[in-house]
Amino acid sequence: MTRVVRALVAAVGIAAFPFVLGACELGGLHPIFPNPVSPNGQDIFTTYLWISVPAIIIFIGVEAALLWVVLRYRRSRQPANYVPPQVHGNTTIEVVWTIIPLIIVLGIAGYSFNTLLKDFQPITNAQMEVTISGHQFGWDYDYENGVVVHQEGTLAGEVTPFVVPTNTLVKLRFRGTDVIHSWWVPAISGKTDAVPGYDNFSWLKIDQVGTWHGECAELCGVGHATMQINVQAMNQADFDSWMNQKKAALASPSPSK
Amino acid sequence: MATTALPRPKAYDDTFFKPISLWLTTTDHKLIGIMYMVTGVLSFVIGGIFALIVRLQLSQPNLKVVDPETYNQLISAHGVTMIFFFVTIFLTGIANYMVPIMVGARDMAFPRVNLLGFWLVPVSIILYYSGFFTGGALNAGWTGYAPLTEKAYNSHSLGVDFWALSIIVWAISGIMASTNFLTTIVALRAPGMRFSRLPLFVWAQISTSILLLVVGAPLAAAMILLEFDRQLGTQFFTTAGRPVLYQHLFWFFGHPEVYIMILPGFGMISEVIPVFARKPIFGYMSMVAALFGIVFLSMTVWAHHMFTVGMNVYVEGFFMLMTMLIAVPTGIKFFNWIATTWWGSVEFTVPMKFAFGFLATFLIGGLTGIYLASVPVDTQLHQSYYVVAHLHYVLFGGSVFTIMAGIYYWFPKITGRMLGHKLGEWNFWTLFIGFNGTFLIMHTLGLEGMPRRIATYANEAWAATNLIITLSSFLIAFSVALLLVNIVRSWAHGEIAGDDPWKANTLEWATSSPPPPYNFERVPPVRSFMPVRDLRESGELVESEPLPAPA
Numbered sequence: 001m002t003r004v005v006r007a008l009v010a011a012v013g014i015a016a017f018p019f020v021l022g023a024c025e026l027g028g029l030h031p032i033f034p035n036p037v038s039p040n041g042q043d044i045f046t047t048y049l050w051i052s053v054p055a056i057i058i059f060i061g062v063e064a065a066l067l068w069v070v071l072r073y074r075r076s077r078q079p080a081n082y083v084p085p086q087v088h089g090n091t092t093i094e095v096v097w098t099i100i101p102l103i104i105v106l107g108i109a110g111y112s113f114n115t116l117l118k119d120f121q122p123i124t125n126a127q128m129e130v131t132i133s134g135h136q137f138g139w140d141y142d143y144e145n146g147v148v149v150h151q152e153g154t155l156a157g158e159v160t161p162f163v164v165p166t167n168t169l170v171k172l173r174f175r176g177t178d179v180i181h182s183w184w185v186p187a188i189s190g191k192t193d194a195v196p197g198y199d200n201f202s203w204l205k206i207d208q209v210g211t212w213h214g215e216c217a218e219l220c221g222v223g224h225a226t227m228q229i230n231v232q233a234m235n236q237a238d239f240d241s242w243m244n245q246k247k248a249a250l251a252s253p254s255p256s257k
Numbered sequence: 258m259a260t261t262a263l264p265r266p267k268a269y270d271d272t273f274f275k276p277i278s279l280w281l282t283t284t285d286h287k288l289i290g291i292m293y294m295v296t297g298v299l300s301f302v303i304g305g306i307f308a309l310i311v312r313l314q315l316s317q318p319n320l321k322v323v324d325p326e327t328y329n330q331l332i333s334a335h336g337v338t339m340i341f342f343f344v345t346i347f348l349t350g351i352a353n354y355m356v357p358i359m360v361g362a363r364d365m366a367f368p369r370v371n372l373l374g375f376w377l378v379p380v381s382i383i384l385y386y387s388g389f390f391t392g393g394a395l396n397a398g399w400t401g402y403a404p405l406t407e408k409a410y411n412s413h414s415l416g417v418d419f420w421a422l423s424i425i426v427w428a429i430s431g432i433m434a435s436t437n438f439l440t441t442i443v444a445l446r447a448p449g450m451r452f453s454r455l456p457l458f459v460w461a462q463i464s465t466s467i468l469l470l471v472v473g474a475p476l477a478a479a480m481i482l483l484e485f486d487r488q489l490g491t492q493f494f495t496t497a498g499r500p501v502l503y504q505h506l507f508w509f510f511g512h513p514e515v516y517i518m519i520l521p522g523f524g525m526i527s528e529v530i531p532v533f534a535r536k537p538i539f540g541y542m543s544m545v546a547a548l549f550g551i552v553f554l555s556m557t558v559w560a561h562h563m564f565t566v567g568m569n570v571y572v573e574g575f576f577m578l579m580t581m582l583i584a585v586p587t588g589i590k591f592f593n594w595i596a597t598t599w600w601g602s603v604e605f606t607v608p609m610k611f612a613f614g615f616l617a618t619f620l621i622g623g624l625t626g627i628y629l630a631s632v633p634v635d636t637q638l639h640q641s642y643y644v645v646a647h648l649h650y651v652l653f654g655g656s657v658f659t660i661m662a663g664i665y666y667w668f669p670k671i672t673g674r675m676l677g678h679k680l681g682e683w684n685f686w687t688l689f690i691g692f693n694g695t696f697l698i699m700h701t702l703g704l705e706g707m708p709r710r711i712a713t714y715a716n717e718a719w720a721a722t723n724l725i726i727t728l729s730s731f732l733i734a735f736s737v738a739l740l741l742v743n744i745v746r747s748w749a750h751g752e753i754a755g756d757d758p759w760k761a762n763t764l765e766w767a768t769s770s771p772p773p774p775y776n777f778e779r780v781p782p783v784r785s786f787m788p789v790r791d792l793r794e795s796g797e798l799v800e801s802e803p804l805p806a807p808a
Contacts, residue, residue, distance in 0.1 A: 062616075
């Protein structure tokens with residue numbers, strides 16, 4: 001291979017990253033989460049996008065600098081008797097590239113902390129509360145009125161949905177009964193661990209009717225992959241009739257059960 | 258490239274083809290270093306085989322290549338092998354070989370402690386794998402979170418017990434090695450080798466040793482408490498105890514451990530880049546300061562692995578801020594490396610290619626680290642394939658690429674022969690493409706909701722991506738096979754290297770290749786942090802004569 005060809009191959013190799021990312025998008029993959037349907041999930045989504053602005057700029061800047069070194073400062077491109085300047089450092093420029101990243105990360109940390117304060121503290125104004133307890137291998141959803149949805153894990157087909165009304169602020173209380181599990185439905189919000197020994201909190205307020213999937217995100221044993229999650233949001237009327245059915249079933253347990 | 262074709266030094270045969278009793282009893286830091294490195298490479302191969310089985314299992318939905326219990330043991334063994342038995346051990350080996358020579362010492366400060374510290378490593382490894390013969394090895398991931406590792410949920414085998422014992426032995430070995438490195442560097446430097454003239458690889462080894470000294474004991478403590486729970490019936494981390502305490506103890510070790518695995522790599526890159534750019538390192542003092550900035554910050558960030566356990570938001574905010582601040586010293590190092598090559602006369606030898614491969618890929622690991630440090634975003638990405646991609650960008654794109662640069666850079670010094678150039682080029686490009694093919698698209702799986710450590714999945718939408726990842730992972734395996742072939746071939750038949758094939762800067766290149774017992778006949782004068790370059794420029798550097806065989 002000639003040197004020029006080799007330089008080109010090197011250039012393509014390093015420049016390939018953004019294109020590979022782009023190709024993923026074209027291929028039907030999404031280099032971003034699904035559109036969130038709960039405000040806390042939407043805030044995570046927005047934070048992700050804002051971090052991407054400096055991240056993409058830094059990515060392109062540094063990779064371009066590396067590429068420039070590969071193309072311009074390789075020995076074959078320099079004059080035959082070239083002796084590089086013996087620079088040992090430059091205090092001004094070193095201070096600059098200390099301060100600028102510092103400002104950028106402080107900005108990202110400040111923005112993230114704001115989202116954290118807004119969405120990640122236990123809420124007190126919930127319209128409804130559900131206790132979610134994880135066990136090997138499934139989830140129980142206790143609506144605090146005697147109704148409990150048992151969502152036993154399986155990979156074959158859909159698991160029983162956890163049903164919530166739309167546009168209702170639901171406080172989620174997490175409990176671990178054996179080992180640590182983690183409840184994660186990416187389209188709603190981030191994950192929350194169900195740890196034995198204390199209660200952990202999150203919330204959701206789903207803005208549309210639909211069904212969303214998730215699964216346990218903390219290795220919990222041989223059935224970990226089967227701990228699927230299904231969350232179904234219904235409008236208030238449908239939810240009420242669903243809840244009434246459940247209550248009726250409680251009052252007169254069917255013989256088959 | 259090799260300048261002179263000297264006859265193969267006699268010392269070479271004496272070093273490598275001694276009877277086995279010499280290998281078993283030697284206190285020579287170079288032979289111990291080689292044994293560390295060979296152990297590391299073997300572990301790399303074994304851990305890689307585990308990874309390939311895991312990738313086969315995940316290549317399509319609902320496969321049953323292995324059952325879930327075996328799968329959990331494989332992912333645990335992959336993580337433990339790569340982190341504890343490959344990267345850390347290999348880096349200890351290369352430092353064991355190079356640090357005494359680079360500071361102009363005859364050996365490590367405590368040669369017999371060095372011997373004991375090394376032989377604890379095979380003990381640790383054998384203890385871990387013994388678990389497979391007791392009904393199943395560790396099956397809770399390399400982190401081994403309680404209470405899943407507790408007796409109540411894990412009583413079918415002694416795998417967890419053997420793992421805990423293995424890690425305790427490993428921590429003792431690491432503490433021995435760290436003490437030895439620090440003493441050697443402080444006490445045994447050659448005349449003129451002031452701290453301000455230490456090679457950056459040696460500075461990196463100082464910072465790594467300090468980290469391992471601080472965090473090795475808490476790791477052993479976590480394992481001892483876990484054993485108390487399992488064998489004596491205490492309740493430290495059980496369902497009735499405080500499982501999250503285990504996570505605090507583990508990650509107080511676990512996060513600094515990732516810097517234990519990358520700082521020596523930073524050191525190697527800081528050696529390789531100036532040599533092949535023909536310029537001194539840019540900002541020597543800020544490189545040293547950045548190392549210690551990372552050491553300090555890395556001990557204040559452990560709970561960023563625990564943002565979903567339900568901590569107070571102000572505590573989470575603290576750990577987020579400290580984590581993001583690590584980007585600043587890391588950024589300084591990055592910019593200094595690039596500035597070192599700027600206006601240079603950069604020769605893209607194989608080690609330099611790996612150094613640039615490291616810069617191009619480690620950057621991605623650093624940037625995704627910022628996303629993960631942000632608490633809200635982390636609650637989405639945590640425990641997903643995004644994290645798996647991120648950690649491989651820092652551990653593979655970081656540590657493994659720097660190790661490859663180190664192997665190609667120092668192989669001539671260690672064996673007296675060059676690693677094959679052509680195979681080296683193939684090795685680099687296949688590894689670079691295979692690595693990025695495997696892990697770049699893996700980020701998208703995490704964003705789409707695929708959790709890590711699941712034995713299989715039903716979602717058809719993840720099938721194509723997983724198949725590409727599995728195919729690319731076999732390209733990595735092919736590349737590692739090329740490396741092994743190159744090492745074996747070059748060790749026996751490679752081009753003779755001579756003392757200083759790269760026209761390098763640091764003291765190891767002033768002695769013969771391989772160095773004689775006790776390293777130097779006469780330690781050269783040290784007048785700057787590039788002593789060998791000084792000698793070359795003043796005409797004092799002479800190729801050493803091949804040594805006669807010692808009686």
